[in-house]
Amino acid sequence: MAASKEEYKFSDILAYPEIKERWQKVRRYFFLRESTYDMSNRCNIRCQGCYYYVGDKQFAPENRDEQAWRNLLLSEKERGITFVVLAGAEPSLVANLCRACHEIIPLGAIATNGLIAIPADIDYRIHISVWGNDRTSEQIRGASDMLGRQIANYRDDPRAVFIYTFTPDNIDEAREVTATLADCGQTISFNMFSAPTGYQGPLRHTADSLKKTREVMGELLADYPGTVLFSAYNIVAHTESQGLHDLFSCSYPRRNQSTDIGLGRSFRQYRTDLQWDREAACCVPDTDCDDCRHYAAGSAVVTSRMYRHAIDPETFSAWLDYVDTYLAVWVRGYEKGRNLCNTYINPPVNK
Amino acid sequence: MNTETNQSIHRVAEIIIDELILEDVTPETFDPDLDLVDEVGVDSMDLATVALVLRDEFGVRIDEDDYPKLTTVRIIAQYLDDKRNDSE
Numbered sequence: 175m176a177a178s179k180e181e182y183k184f185s186d187i188l189a190y191p192e193i194k195e196r197w198q199k200v201r202r203y204f205f206l207r208e209s210t211y212d213m214s215n216r217c218n219i220r221c222q223g224c225y226y227y228v229g230d231k232q233f234a235p236e237n238r239d240e241q242a243w244r245n246l247l248l249s250e251k252e253r254g255i256t257f258v259v260l261a262g263a264e265p266s267l268v269a270n271l272c273r274a275c276h277e278i279i280p281l282g283a284i285a286t287n288g289l290i291a292i293p294a295d296i297d298y299r300i301h302i303s304v305w306g307n308d309r310t311s312e313q314i315r316g317a318s319d320m321l322g323r324q325i326a327n328y329r330d331d332p333r334a335v336f337i338y339t340f341t342p343d344n345i346d347e348a349r350e351v352t353a354t355l356a357d358c359g360q361t362i363s364f365n366m367f368s369a370p371t372g373y374q375g376p377l378r379h380t381a382d383s384l385k386k387t388r389e390v391m392g393e394l395l396a397d398y399p400g401t402v403l404f405s406a407y408n409i410v411a412h413t414e415s416q417g418l419h420d421l422f423s424c425s426y427p428r429r430n431q432s433t434d435i436g437l438g439r440s441f442r443q444y445r446t447d448l449q450w451d452r453e454a455a456c457c458v459p460d461t462d463c464d465d466c467r468h469y470a471a472g473s474a475v476v477t478s479r480m481y482r483h484a485i486d487p488e489t490f491s492a493w494l495d496y497v498d499t500y501l502a503v504w505v506r507g508y509e510k511g512r513n514l515c516n517t518y519i520n521p522p523v524n525k
Numbered sequence: 526m527n528t529e530t531n532q533s534i535h536r537v538a539e540i541i542i543d544e545l546i547l548e549d550v551t552p553e554t555f556d557p558d559l560d561l562v563d564e565v566g567v568d569s570m571d572l573a574t575v576a577l578v579l580r581d582e583f584g585v586r587i588d589e590d591d592y593p594k595l596t597t598v599r600i601i602a603q604y605l606d607d608k609r610n611d612s613e
């Protein structure tokens with residue numbers, strides 16, 4: 175099928191100076207190839223709805239041998255991995271292993287609850303999870319004075335970005351958390367609770383909670399532009415009634431049969447025993463794919479759908495904002511630019 | 526191999542070289558049967574970029590689901606020619 179006549183040429187879209195500048199900025203990072211690694215099967219807290227303690231991965235024995243991790247990372251580098259995500263259950267409990275990874279592959283991010291400071295020489299982006307105000311954290315995560323302790327551990331630390339996970343119960347609390355972080359000069363980005371497989375609890379989003387979350391995200395993005403790393407298109411992509419897979423067709427191996435190119439070819443999710451399983455491989459294993467609106471998934475899945483967004487200047491600008499946000503959240507030293515599209519556009523379908 | 530496909534091969538090679546800033550190769554020396562992923566190091570975002578420029582140049586939409594099939598310059602050129610012929 176020939177391209178439709180009313181569709182913009184890519185060169186016409188890039189004729190807009192701001193779009194071209196942003197495109198040239200983000201495309202320099204197309205070399206990033208990610209994989210994720212569970213570092214420890216232990217955690218110092220236990221959160222309701224945690225994806226890690228679902229399925230088999232929690233039972234994998236820990237490999238605590240630094241040299242084994244170095245060897246793994248060397249082989250990962252050899253096969254082209256340039257970005258690592260160190261996660262489950264709590265990486266700060268094994269800082270020596272995180273350091274071993276950093277020595278081999280210097281670009282990456284660590285997902286942590288932030289209650290144990292990760293040494294400064296491990297120069298990855300550090301994602302500190304927040305699930306509401308301190309009262310809610312105590313109820314859901316069993317930890318007291320959580321935000322204050324997290325801020326104390328990462329005050330003035332340029333590695334840190336706080337990741338606020340919206341559940342149906344903590345939507346309004348995002349205001350006070352964002353205000354507190356803004357006062358401390360920290361940055362925040364947003365995640366959506368995505369139900370683990372088989373989860374029947376109250377944290378699963380509903381149509382009403384998605385709508386309310388969208389409103390609060392928009393309010394915070396407008397009120398705290400220097401603090402909130404997000405965009406209008408991030409809000410749309412993560413608060414639609416459909417999940418990421420339905421909207422964008424997930425490209426992680428778990429939902430993508432192709433091993434020819436892209437994430438289906440390169441992505442692996444290693445467990446603590448340094449083994450991986452293609453059938454389970456995605457950035458948040460054991461999440462119910464139909465409910466997945468996870469920020470980490472979106473960073474790869476929305477970004478990979480560049481072609482379908484290059485249909486007009488507004489839609490491509492929205493996609494650029496999303497990619498600019500993803501890079502600012504995940505890559506040390508990357509500075510987010512001003513959002514180019516501040517209206518809510520519908521995600522384009524694959525024609 | 527007809528003239529149309531040869532011209533397409535040359536143009537596809539030219540676009541790939543320009544967009545991916547490949548060094549030490551010209552459209553004339555680019556082996557059209559090289560595997561773009563395994564032997565040139567092209568990944569999905571590279572291919573999406575090339576696909577957008579090809580869409581401008583050839584007026585042909587490349588379906589995202591077809592990316593895995595587009596493994597060489599020759600296969601891409603043939604794909605574009607077939608799509609153009611189908612639409613005529």
